Amino acid sequence: MRKTLSIITVACVCLAACAKQEPLQKLTQSKSAVTGAGGTVYYVDPAGSDTSAGTSTTAAWQSIAKVNSMTFSPGDQILFKSGGVWNDTLHPKGSGIAGAPIVIDKYGGSTLPIINGGGAQNGSITVLLDKVSYWTVNNLEITNTVPTGVTYAVTGIRVNGGAVSTDPFNSNITISNCYVHNVNAATVNQTNYAKGSGGIIINGMLSDVLVQSCHIANCSVEGLRTTGATDMASRLKNIIFDNNLIENIYGDGIVMSSVSGGSKVTNNTVYKACMTMDANFAGIWTIASTGTLVAHNEVYGMTGGGANDGEAFDADGYTTATVTDGDIFEYNYTHDNNGGFMLFMGYSKNITVRYNVSINDIGTLGSQTKKLFWFEKSGNNNRQIYNNVFVIKNPANSLLAVYNGSGAATANFSNNIIYTTSTIGNFSNVAMTNTMQFNNNCLYPSGVFSGASYGTAVLSNNFYDNPLFTNPATGNGFSVASGYNVADTSRCRNAGILISSNGGVDFAGNTLPAGNPDVGAFQHAVIVQAGSSLGDSYVRDGSYANANYGTDSFLVVKADATSYARKSYLKFSFTPVTTRNVSKAILSIYCAGTTITNTVNVYGTTTNSWLENTLTWNNAPMDTTLQGQVSITAAGTYNIDVTKAVNAALLSGSKTVSLLLMNTGANNSNGYMTFNSKEASNNQPVLQLQY
Secondary structure, eight states, X not given: OOOOOOOOOOOOBOOTTSOOOOOSSOOOOOSSOOOOSSOOEEEEOTTSOTTSOOSSGGGOBOOHHHHHTOBOOTTOEEEEETTOEEESOBOOBOOOBTTBOEEEEEESSSSOOEEEOTTOSTTOEXXXXXXXXXXXXXXXXEEEOOOTTOOOOOEEEXXXXXXXXXXXXXXXXXXXXXXXXXXXXXXXXXXXXXXXOEEEEEESBEEEEEEESOEEEEEESEEEEEEOOOSGGGSBEEEEEESOXXXXXXXXXXXXXXXXXXXXXXXXXXXXXXXXXXXXXXXXEEEEEBSOEEESOEEEOOOOSOSSOOOSEEEOOOSGGGOEESOEEESOEEESOTXXXXXXXXXXXXXXXESOEEESOBOOSTTOOOOSEEEEEBSOOOEEEESOEEEEOSOEEEEEEEEEESXXXXXXXXXXXXXXXXXXXXXESSOOOTTEEXXXXXXEOHHHHTTXXXXXXXXXXXXXXXXXXXXXXXXXXXXXXXXXXBOTTOTTTTOXXXXXXXXXXXXXSOBOOSSOOOSSSOOOOOOEEEEXXXXXXXXXXXXXXXXXXXXXXXEEEBOOSTTTOEEEEEEEEOTTOOSSSOSEEEEEEEEEEESSOEEEEEEEESOOXXXXXXXXXXXXXXXXXXXXXXXXXXXXXXXXXXHHHHHHHHHTTOOEEEEEEEOOSOOOTTOOEEEEOTTSSSSOOEEEEEO
């Protein structure tokens, strides 16, 4: 659902009602300060003195007020004493330059210095970088707790850039290894509520900002997000949120908003965000975003988020100014989220959702619509949802919830596994139209899906077999997600449709094949092997209809008058193939000579019991299915895709394929084509298999 974009940012706060949680993972902290370049090193120690020079550990400054009074220069470092505690807000001034950033860090031990903002007034920010460039903030513990009895919008760390396109961009800010917690900003329906308050807020005209390996916990309203103007000239650029742990967040976990390119949300863990039903929130979402990458994140434990929100992901946009275009959501693991897997607002377009694993993302709590996807109707299209795994364990009202807007829900679902152990009321809560397409999906069990109503949606090559997961467990971590790979004997092997620009690798980083991929988020290692030739021969009609040519070193294809027409048969075995499908099967044949350009049609035959030493025109099989064709222009090797013929044989339980080469064009006495047979001394026919 629509989430308010106009944001007066202030601060994030720890929820008073939430007990502090232990970190879900240990985040690496740098052991020493980043070395500056040509600047001065300043030390700050609660036992120091503001009358000191501040340039040594024995002459350290004491207060943050002293730091705030200074304007720092490129290469300077401000180092806080390890384990020291300050009750103040840090708002340093000055800018670094390329190669000489200004650095804030710790010294003298492994314990983080603590800065408690105190939440003393509305708009309080514990650490503020205001319209500065080339700063690095490392290894701080930050709080901003509002006193009991009042409600303020407060923030842990905030970076401000310019506000309008005429302002200069500020750039090159890094925030790393910081622990931001207990930032208890006003929540929905409280005085001074502002959605842009939170743990770490990146706001305004900024570029090249990295927030990495931070732990943000027990905060309201937001965990980690960008805010800013939506016009392209003013949008943020190259913003990266990487390897952060975000937990116990009242509102959104991560939001990438008002970004124009180069931005990424990668390798983060978001746990237990969306803790209220009073407003629309999601785990990770984008809005007014162009080309943002959301990848390798784990999102779980969303319990609230409003009646229709609370999904792990959201590609948002509710006006022409807030269009989200070209974002990619890939290689993520989501599980145990109450509100579903993903939401598409009407002004999201060209969105790719691929190679994700979603387990138990339809919950049982509260009055939220029980759905996997939420779509707003619109004229925007090209939502590609492919090669994902969706496992549903609780009852669903519908897999697709379609509401509001005008037009229709639009998406192309291909190569996905949708598996349920529970009940599904409807595939969609409204009748689907041909703007929804379902290709080569594994939908299980058949009793739930084969009789479902798909309206006029386009359906092609979907199947209802058990995908045969290898270790379908529950729990945290990407190693659990790997249990949703499929067994060697699964129908999902090689059963997908080939999709261009597919990212090149699967959920586990395995290379994708050039041919048909597996259905689901995991790709098995493709074996390349040649099928064994069982025989080949050409046959001739008319006076020669009972003649056999199985020992000849060549095959002939010709459309001509009676007694002069010829066609050729080839048969291959592929007993080593253990999968239900092959990814690709290519017949390579060598043309030894042709007098004119001819077209050869390639057919598969159901009957494969013929033998090359007894095959004749009169007994040759004619139960054929066209597989493809190739134009023969000169001597040389020609490749023909016969994947469908091989997979049809495998599906029937056979590991033998019979092929017919034939010219169905007009008779021509000069249309004589010869091909090497398996009896030739070189360039024999080859069936190349990938599986």
